[in-house]
Amino acid sequence: MKTHQSNSPITVGLFVTCLADLMRPQVAFAAVSLLEHAQCEVRVPRGQSCCGQPALNSGDRANSIEIAKQVITEFSDVDYVVVPSGSCADTLKNKYPNLFSKDMRWARRAQKFADKTWELTKFLYEKVELKEIDAALDGVYTYHDSCTGLRELSIYEQPRELLKQVKGLRLKELKDSNVCCGFGGLFSLKYSNISTHLVSDKCTEICNSDADMVLGGDLGCLLNIAGRLRRDNKKARVFHIAEVLAGMTDGPAIGDPEESQ
Amino acid sequence: MSEISSIQRVEFQDRVRTALNDVNLQRAMAKAKSGFVDKRLEAKNALPEFDQIRDAARDIKDHVLSNLDTYLELYEEKVIENGGYVHWARDAEEACSIIAEICKASGARTVTKGKSMVSEEMYLNPALEAVGMEVVETDLGEYIVQLAGEAPSHIIAPAVHKTREQITDLFHEHHSPLGYTDRVTQREALVNEARSVLRERFVSADVGITGANFLVAETGANVIVTNEGNGDLTSSLPKVHIVTAGIEKVIPSLEDLSVLLRVLARSATGQEFSAYTSIYSGPRRPEDGEGPEAYHVVLLDNGRSGMLGSDYQSMLRCIRCGACLNHCPVYGAIGGHAYGWIYPGPMGSVLTPLLNGFDSAVDLPNACTLNGRCKEVCPVRIPLSDLLLKHRTEQHERKLTSATSRWILTAWAWLVRRPRFYQAVMSIPLWIMNRVSRGSGGLRWIPFGRGWTNTRDFPAPSRKSFLRQWYSQEKGHE
Numbered sequence: 001m002k003t004h005q006s007n008s009p010i011t012v013g014l015f016v017t018c019l020a021d022l023m024r025p026q027v028a029f030a031a032v033s034l035l036e037h038a039q040c041e042v043r044v045p046r047g048q049s050c051c052g053q054p055a056l057n058s059g060d061r062a063n064s065i066e067i068a069k070q071v072i073t074e075f076s077d078v079d080y081v082v083v084p085s086g087s088c089a090d091t092l093k094n095k096y097p098n099l100f101s102k103d104m105r106w107a108r109r110a111q112k113f114a115d116k117t118w119e120l121t122k123f124l125y126e127k128v129e130l131k132e133i134d135a136a137l138d139g140v141y142t143y144h145d146s147c148t149g150l151r152e153l154s155i156y157e158q159p160r161e162l163l164k165q166v167k168g169l170r171l172k173e174l175k176d177s178n179v180c181c182g183f184g185g186l187f188s189l190k191y192s193n194i195s196t197h198l199v200s201d202k203c204t205e206i207c208n209s210d211a212d213m214v215l216g217g218d219l220g221c222l223l224n225i226a227g228r229l230r231r232d233n234k235k236a237r238v239f240h241i242a243e244v245l246a247g248m249t250d251g252p253a254i255g256d257p258e259e260s261q
Numbered sequence: 262m263s264e265i266s267s268i269q270r271v272e273f274q275d276r277v278r279t280a281l282n283d284v285n286l287q288r289a290m291a292k293a294k295s296g297f298v299d300k301r302l303e304a305k306n307a308l309p310e311f312d313q314i315r316d317a318a319r320d321i322k323d324h325v326l327s328n329l330d331t332y333l334e335l336y337e338e339k340v341i342e343n344g345g346y347v348h349w350a351r352d353a354e355e356a357c358s359i360i361a362e363i364c365k366a367s368g369a370r371t372v373t374k375g376k377s378m379v380s381e382e383m384y385l386n387p388a389l390e391a392v393g394m395e396v397v398e399t400d401l402g403e404y405i406v407q408l409a410g411e412a413p414s415h416i417i418a419p420a421v422h423k424t425r426e427q428i429t430d431l432f433h434e435h436h437s438p439l440g441y442t443d444r445v446t447q448r449e450a451l452v453n454e455a456r457s458v459l460r461e462r463f464v465s466a467d468v469g470i471t472g473a474n475f476l477v478a479e480t481g482a483n484v485i486v487t488n489e490g491n492g493d494l495t496s497s498l499p500k501v502h503i504v505t506a507g508i509e510k511v512i513p514s515l516e517d518l519s520v521l522l523r524v525l526a527r528s529a530t531g532q533e534f535s536a537y538t539s540i541y542s543g544p545r546r547p548e549d550g551e552g553p554e555a556y557h558v559v560l561l562d563n564g565r566s567g568m569l570g571s572d573y574q575s576m577l578r579c580i581r582c583g584a585c586l587n588h589c590p591v592y593g594a595i596g597g598h599a600y601g602w603i604y605p606g607p608m609g610s611v612l613t614p615l616l617n618g619f620d621s622a623v624d625l626p627n628a629c630t631l632n633g634r635c636k637e638v639c640p641v642r643i644p645l646s647d648l649l650l651k652h653r654t655e656q657h658e659r660k661l662t663s664a665t666s667r668w669i670l671t672a673w674a675w676l677v678r679r680p681r682f683y684q685a686v687m688s689i690p691l692w693i694m695n696r697v698s699r700g701s702g703g704l705r706w707i708p709f710g711r712g713w714t715n716t717r718d719f720p721a722p723s724r725k726s727f728l729r730q731w732y733s734q735e736k737g738h739e
């Protein structure tokens with residue numbers, strides 16, 4: 001990795017993730033805004049789509065390898081790769097290198113790529129030490145720790161610390177905040193009744209916590225939670241942490257109706 | 262193959278549905294869940310070096326597995342020196358016939374059993390009943406499931422799926438003819454009633470069969486930990502004691518035993534140690550006051566040696582503590598029976614296809630969100646969720662998954678690797694879904710997604726993807 005003079009900005013390639021790209025572009029806009037606030041030069045390589053988790057988690061190594069090569073190549077000329085999702089960051093960082101056990105050249109490239117890849121909140125808190133966030137949001141939030149970020153990337157205090165800077169926000173911890181919400185990618189479709197059971201438990205705890213909103217760092221989980229809360233007409237609003245940190249909470253929350261014109 | 266797996270699929274989904282709709286199961290599991298988790302956490306927090314001991318436990322098991330033949334031979338030598346017999350069983354059937362022969366040769370009619378998952382694995386009870394033995398389970402949980410005509414649903418808490426009311430009913434039904442006509446409902450009273458029923462059986466048993474938590478090579482001893490002391494009575498009262506164990510249960514020394522015991526009970530129940538840790542090293546010697554006249558060990562392979570040297574070898578470290586079950590949200594939702602075989606939860610989902618064949622349980626490695634909580638708590642650091650993923654790869658490569666799903670994956674991957682085309686193609690469903698949602702924020706139905714939308718809204722996607730917005734706003738990025 002290049003080392004930097006303090007006066008030249010570091011370049012960050014944003015890996016948007018397919019869910020943010022298609023379902024909630026605001027998460028990616030928020031990530032860009034936060035990274036720019038931290039004086040990074042943000043690039044969004046056009047040749048990106050999905051990190052390949054659906055293939056990887058279905059045991060399809062051949063396709064996973066092809067997708068990984070594509071992503072690695074696409075982000076070869078940035079200093080850092082930042083991902084607004086713990087599970088996708090884990091794929092890029094911890095799973096890609098294992099795909100190339102039989103190909104030394106690619107293994108090295110994948111490792112180099114892994115070393116410069118960061119999950120968004122970890123990057124903001126540990127790497128660039130983001131300060132003076134100019135965001136305010138009144139209310140009590142609770143945080144859902146998505147499994148992969150928590151267990152594979154040790155993401156726990158970073159989001160909570162960053163959120164302390166948002167004026168008006170108070171934290172109320174969720175009971176079993178570290179228990180899976182039942183999303184699990186294709187799992188939520190293939191084993192939808194088990195998935196429903198898990199997300200119902202999660203939503204019960206959310207309601208018990210009396211928080212006004214649920215925040216988290218992984219859109220998959222948030223879509224799952226929001227979908228269930230909406231179906232049950234529960235009031236807690238759901239946002240990705242990037243949206244809150246970037247002050248982009250005026251519009252509808254995840255799964256909420258657009259404001260009437 | 263695909264026919265087998267589609268039948269299996271239906272069966273698995275049926276069992277899951279039954280479990281999710283079983284009110285008693287759901288009540289019992291909800292009650293059990295946080296108890297195990299909280300207690301383990303307390304025990305872990307009370308022992309600052311817990312994680313180091315876990316590393317040591319893992320290393321001991323790894324060392325044994327790399328030298329398994331040496332330790333098994335040493336163990337056998339010692340057992341023989343102590344006056345016992347060692348029998349090697351390639352598979353379940355062989356193990357059952359060895360045990361049945363021992364029972365018959367000793368003229369036995371009644372057999373008592375301490376808790377032993379490996380005897381469940383070999384379907385020992387029906388095999389013994391077939392040769393005319395009466396088999397009595399002496400572990401309270403095992404006894405309950407035996408009365409109910411069921412299999413254990415948890416490897417250390419066999420009846421965890423039963424509510425106390427169900428147990429009351431069972432006892433009332435089976436114990437009334439023995440003179441216990443009162444309907445007991447309190448926990449302690451239930452335990453006492455079972456004890457007094459079982460006591461008579463202990464005394465009359467001819468053969469006692471136990472499992473083993475560990476086999477110690479340097480002394481030839483077998484070690485059983487229980488919380489009820491039933492292992493003791495099963496081992497020492499009858500004339501003949503038979504120990505059944507998988508070949509991976511051997512450990513080098515008593516020193517290693519103390520390391521493993523320190524993580525076992527803490528991980529299992531949150532206790533520092535189980536109430537009874539019993540060590541047996543063979544038949545009664547002239548100077549002993551009690552003990553069996555004959556001592557046999559039946560060592561079961563049943564697919565284990567095939568795991569040695571494979572990608573799955575680490576699974577043989579398992580000390581059957583049950584922590585991965587207790588922390589698995591899927592296990593907590595569906596209970597043990599839905600898994601279809603005696604080993605449930607994460608350890609079962611890894612082990613079952615290895616012991617019974619990759620095509621025997623195609624759903625198990627897939628019915629998991631890969632949340633990794635199992636791997637986080639396993640005392641011997643088995644990377645359970647990674648092994649489940651390895652199974653999925655194995656299934657994909659052996660074409661055990663459906664042709665349709667493989668085809669969809671390939672088509673999807675083809676698209677993903679052509680990002681510009683992908684972005685253009687994806688804009689169509691985006692636009693449609695966005696229109697259909699009409700600003701309501703969520704869809705109540707999406708094509709191919711009924712599993713989701715039956716119980717959840719599908720949050721409406723954005724009108725235009727991020728990348729398309731970004732590149733139309735910021736032409737300079739092109």
Ligand code: SF4
Nearest residue numbers: 579580582583585639
């Ligand atoms: S896999 Fe690990 S956690 Fe699960 S039962 Fe075995 S030792 Fe315990």
